[in-house]
Amino acid sequence: MDPVQLAAFIATSERLTGIAPLDAGLAQGYLDRLVAAGLATDVAALVAAMGTAAGTPGPAPIPADGTLRETAARVAVIWYTAELPLPGAAGPAPEQHFGGLLWPLIGAHPPALAGGYFGHWSYPPDTMLPAAR
Amino acid sequence: MSGDSYDVIVVGGGACGAIAAWRLAEAKARVLLLEAGERGPDRVQLVGHYAAAAIKSPGSPYGGRLGDQRAPSPESDGAYYEQSGRDLFKSTYLRRLGGTTWHFLGNVPRHVPNDFRLNSAYGVGVDWPIGYDDLEADYCEAEALLGASGSHEEWDGLFGARRSRPFPMSEIWQSASDRHVTPHLNRLTVEGSKIQVRLTPQARNSRPYDGRPACEGNSSCVPICPVQAKYDGTVHTAKAEKAGAEIRTESVVTDLHPEADGTRITEVRFKTWDNVAHSARARFVVLAAHAIEGPKLLLLSNDRKGIANASDWVGRGLMDHLQGAAAVELPVPVFTFRGPPTTSGIDAFRDGPFRRNFAAFRMSLGNDGFGRSIEAPGSLIHDWVAKEGLAGRALRDRIARTFPRQFRISFSAEVPPDPGNRVELSAKTDSLGIPQPKITFNVPEYTRASFPRIYRILDTLLKPLSADSPLHQQEEYTGAGHIMGTTRMGRSPKDSVVDPEGRSHDCPNLFMVGSSVFPTAGTANPTLTAVALTLRTVRRVLADLRGES
Numbered sequence: 001m002d003p004v005q006l007a008a009f010i011a012t013s014e015r016l017t018g019i020a021p022l023d024a025g026l027a028q029g030y031l032d033r034l035v036a037a038g039l040a041t042d043v044a045a046l047v048a049a050m051g052t053a054a055g056t057p058g059p060a061p062i063p064a065d066g067t068l069r070e071t072a073a074r075v076a077v078i079w080y081t082a083e084l085p086l087p088g089a090a091g092p093a094p095e096q097h098f099g100g101l102l103w104p105l106i107g108a109h110p111p112a113l114a115g116g117y118f119g120h121w122s123y124p125p126d127t128m129l130p131a132a133r
Numbered sequence: 134m135s136g137d138s139y140d141v142i143v144v145g146g147g148a149c150g151a152i153a154a155w156r157l158a159e160a161k162a163r164v165l166l167l168e169a170g171e172r173g174p175d176r177v178q179l180v181g182h183y184a185a186a187a188i189k190s191p192g193s194p195y196g197g198r199l200g201d202q203r204a205p206s207p208e209s210d211g212a213y214y215e216q217s218g219r220d221l222f223k224s225t226y227l228r229r230l231g232g233t234t235w236h237f238l239g240n241v242p243r244h245v246p247n248d249f250r251l252n253s254a255y256g257v258g259v260d261w262p263i264g265y266d267d268l269e270a271d272y273c274e275a276e277a278l279l280g281a282s283g284s285h286e287e288w289d290g291l292f293g294a295r296r297s298r299p300f301p302m303s304e305i306w307q308s309a310s311d312r313h314v315t316p317h318l319n320r321l322t323v324e325g326s327k328i329q330v331r332l333t334p335q336a337r338n339s340r341p342y343d344g345r346p347a348c349e350g351n352s353s354c355v356p357i358c359p360v361q362a363k364y365d366g367t368v369h370t371a372k373a374e375k376a377g378a379e380i381r382t383e384s385v386v387t388d389l390h391p392e393a394d395g396t397r398i399t400e401v402r403f404k405t406w407d408n409v410a411h412s413a414r415a416r417f418v419v420l421a422a423h424a425i426e427g428p429k430l431l432l433l434s435n436d437r438k439g440i441a442n443a444s445d446w447v448g449r450g451l452m453d454h455l456q457g458a459a460a461v462e463l464p465v466p467v468f469t470f471r472g473p474p475t476t477s478g479i480d481a482f483r484d485g486p487f488r489r490n491f492a493a494f495r496m497s498l499g500n501d502g503f504g505r506s507i508e509a510p511g512s513l514i515h516d517w518v519a520k521e522g523l524a525g526r527a528l529r530d531r532i533a534r535t536f537p538r539q540f541r542i543s544f545s546a547e548v549p550p551d552p553g554n555r556v557e558l559s560a561k562t563d564s565l566g567i568p569q570p571k572i573t574f575n576v577p578e579y580t581r582a583s584f585p586r587i588y589r590i591l592d593t594l595l596k597p598l599s600a601d602s603p604l605h606q607q608e609e610y611t612g613a614g615h616i617m618g619t620t621r622m623g624r625s626p627k628d629s630v631v632d633p634e635g636r637s638h639d640c641p642n643l644f645m646v647g648s649s650v651f652p653t654a655g656t657a658n659p660t661l662t663a664v665a666l667t668l669r670t671v672r673r674v675l676a677d678l679r680g681e682s
Contacts, residue, residue: 016518018529062524073519076528081511084187091187098184102510105529106536108470111189112180112353114360118339119306121350121472121500 004031004044012047016062016072017079019101026099029092030078037089042071080105139165139379140678142401142415144386144430146170147232148660149646149667150421151369152278156671157419158376162678165413166370166378167403169204169385169426170229180359191236191356191614195229202564203406204228204385215559215571222554222574224453224612226423230382231366233423234660236356237614238474239336239363241281241661242495243272245292247484248655251549255488257579258549258653262624262633265294271665273298276334279364279664280342283334291331292484302339304332305348308500310467310540311477314598318479323593324586326481330498333478336364336660343368350472352501384411385565389418389434389643397642398440404565417642417674421667424451424616424649425570428556431620431630433568437558441620441637446630448556450621451572452654454545454613455580459591460503461602466537474501479542482590483656492547492583495656496591499541506543506607510536542594544587545613547654548580556619576610584610615659617648635670642677646670 010027014020034043049063050072063069078084080102082092098110107125109115143154146168154166174182179194186193192208201209207225216222226233246265251258273296276283285299307315315330322328337354338347348362358365374380388402390412402412420427428448434440441447479496487493502510514532517523523531548554559571592604623629626638631650637643646667648659655662 016524016528018525018527062518062522064522069519069522072524073515076518076524077511077515080514080532083511085511089187091185094181094184102514102532102536103470105533106470107468108536109350109352112183112351112357112359115350115352115471118347118349121308121468121476122306122312124309124466124468125471 003040004047006031008047009043012050013075013079015050016076017101022079023099026096029096030075033078033084033090033092034074037084037086039071039074042067043075046071046075137165137413139163139413139415141417141419141674142167142413143419143421144389144401145232145421145423145426145647146230146366146370146380146382147421147423147647148234148366148369149663150232150419151366151373152664152667153419153421153646153671154378154380155369155373155376156668157674158373158378160675162675164373164378165415166373166380167384167386167401168230168380168382170227170382171198171200172230172382176357176359176361179357183353183357189356191225192227194357195227195235199406200228203383205563205569213569215561215569216574217571218554218574220574220576222451222453222572222612223610224614224616226425226614226616228426230370230380233614234365237660238355238658240475240497240658241276241279241334241336242480242657243294244655244657244662245294245484247292247488248653248657251488251653255486257488259623261652262622268662268665268669269295269297271668272661274668275661275664277301278369279336279661280338280345281334281336281661282339284332287331288334291480300334302342305335305337305339305473305476307332308469308472308476310469310500311498313463313465313467314498314540315477317598318594321594321597323481323590326485328479328481328594330477331480333475333497335473337473338362348473352470352472352474354474385567386422386430387433387567388436389420389430389440391435391440391640395435395440396640398640408565417644417677419670419674420643420645421647423647424619425556427645427647427649428619429558429568429570432558441630441639441643443639444626444628444630446552446621446628448619449552449554450550450618450652451554451556451574451616452548452550452618452651454615454654454656455548455576455610456506456543456545456613457584457587457610458499458504458506458541458543458607459588459595460499460507460539460541460605461595461599462535463538463540463599464601467540468537469500469502469539470536472500475499491586492580493656494544494546494583494587496542496544499543502536502539502541503605504541504543506611507541507605540598542591544591545615545656546580546583546587547656549577550618550621550653551575551577615648615654617651617654617659620645620649621652622650623652634673635666636673644670644674
């Protein structure tokens with residue numbers, strides 16, 4: 001299978017995470033980590049299965065195949081938390097840790113990055129998606 | 134530097150050793166502090182290490198360096214402890230200038246009076262040779278040194294623990310989740326105990342204090358505060374150096390060597406990381422190497438014949454607080470994952486007649502969702518995709534809806550002293566040829582039998598908060614990182630290692646500070662009590678230096 005093209009990986013990631021546009025620099029870093037962890041073929045298969053067209057409306061077509069599902073889960077987790085919990089897999093670059101999609105989505109901030117002024121945690125966050133409310 | 138002579142050598146540069154060195158140097162004593170670990174990298178680099186860590190464990194900012202071999206710990210080497218007990222001892226520590234306070238949570242409640250008289254009050258364990266009132270003034274001073282934020286009104290008189298001074302700073306504000314649940318929880322009376330949520334005293338600045346900024350809510354107190362709003366031992370290693378103390382890092386003490394009859398330490402032998410042997414002399418030695426490395430060093434000393442151990446209690450009585458947790462998904466968002474990991478707790482079960490049969494425990498209201506001990510966000514997201522096939526907007530909305538509603542209460546339960554729970558020398562050695570610790574730990578039945586009761590109480594607290602949510606429970610106990618009890622204090626040389634002032638019964642110029650001297654564990658996070666006891670011991674050392682009886 002041909003190496004995964006960055007644009008195709010971003011398109012698949014956007015359909016998978018439900019968030020667009022995704023940052024190309026982070027995408028390259030995540031793709032590199034997935035490939036380094038031995039998942040190049042699996043990621044290529046996932047990209048092929050989910051299509052490459054960005055901005056496709058409606059629910060993302062999540063594959064039914066078990067291996068593809070597992071790969072999809074790893075891609076979603078790496079985007080939301082920067083984690084790739086596989087034995088021996090490298091940790092994130094610091095900008096990946098601080099760039100996890102989870103934190104702004106829930107009105108929080110990545111650990112070790114200040115949330116703002118003293119006591120801000122005592123109040124609801126200033127911004128968060130309507131879905132959280 | 135072989136043969137250099139000092140008034141006092143302090144072994145260990147954690148909070149207690151640092152405060153001892155600082156106080157002694159301020160009093161013009163000639164002080165050498167020897168720290169096995171390293172001084173660097175600096176805080177900014179460490180935060181980068183943390184961000185880049187594959188697993189965000191307490192030791193994650195500090196590992197991956199030569200110290201993993203030269204001054205190893207259970208955080209740098211998962212097999213560092215040789216464990217021979219039925220159960221695992223799960224708590225760890227950090228060997229680095231500033232010590233384990235680099236990654237402590239920062240909670241600083243005091244013991245309550247009956248924690249000092251567990252045997253008299255409930256027939257369990259032993260009594261301390263001192264009482265709460267003996268330590269009250271030192272508690273006040275310790276709160277000032279660490280920079281404690283808390284509510285005097287809430288804490289004055291808890292189970293008889295009077296306070297003679299307010300906290301130096303007003304309380305850390307409650308998290309939004311705690312503000313939501315507090316009115317609900319405060320309506321409850323559970324197993325005869327009226328529930329009252331209290332704002333936890335924390336060694337975390339609620340305003341600029343002692344040259345450090347106010348907490349800005351980085352939410353990474355464990356393993357590192359990026360701005361040092363949370364206290365750590367480097368606050369006082371810096372003060373100690375400014376006061377004239379000499380600090381040598383990467384210096385692993387191998388032998389507190391006595392004169393021939395074994396009653397006075399005459400020489401402190403240590404190895405630097407290049408495996409070169411050194412020694413220094415002092416009139417007094419303060420052992421501040423925490424509750425695993427401390428007894429290990431005593432057993433190693435005197436050419437491995439051991440020292441200060443006529444009682445055979447060195448290494449025995451190893452304790453921890455054993456933790457568990459339960460959690461629910463609340464019907465409304467409460468915006469966790471912001472601010473300190475915990476801002477409030479429930480102290481209703483820290484004392485009472487039940488302690489005759491069951492362990493006391495303290496509860497913390499979590500501010501980090503389900504926490505890693507139940508289920509971290511990444512694990513849930515993985516399962517939603519892999520098992521439920523969620524993707525796209527459905528996945529995004531599930532994430533946005535779920536995590537701000539997660540709410541957890543954890544507990545830390547008392548472990549009574551058992552002479553069979555102990556630290557010994559392993560046959561395995563580290564890269565400097567120093568034996569590693571051999572740990573024997575069996576969860577006492579007193580504590581094990583308490584877990585079902587505690588989970589029942591957690592169920593009673595959590596269920597009314599969310600009628601529709603399943604109760605999620607932590608599967609296995611975890612260690613609180615509260616390692617205590619391996620050089621315990623007492624009046625009798627027959628069954629304790631140090632006297633009520635921290636002096637070795639056997640070696641009058643050897644003192645010990647830190648939580649290793651605790652005879653029982655109580656339920657308070659131990660750092661504040663350890664520092665208060667350190668202040669008491671330092672007064673004795675200073676009096677001895679001045680030749681006072």
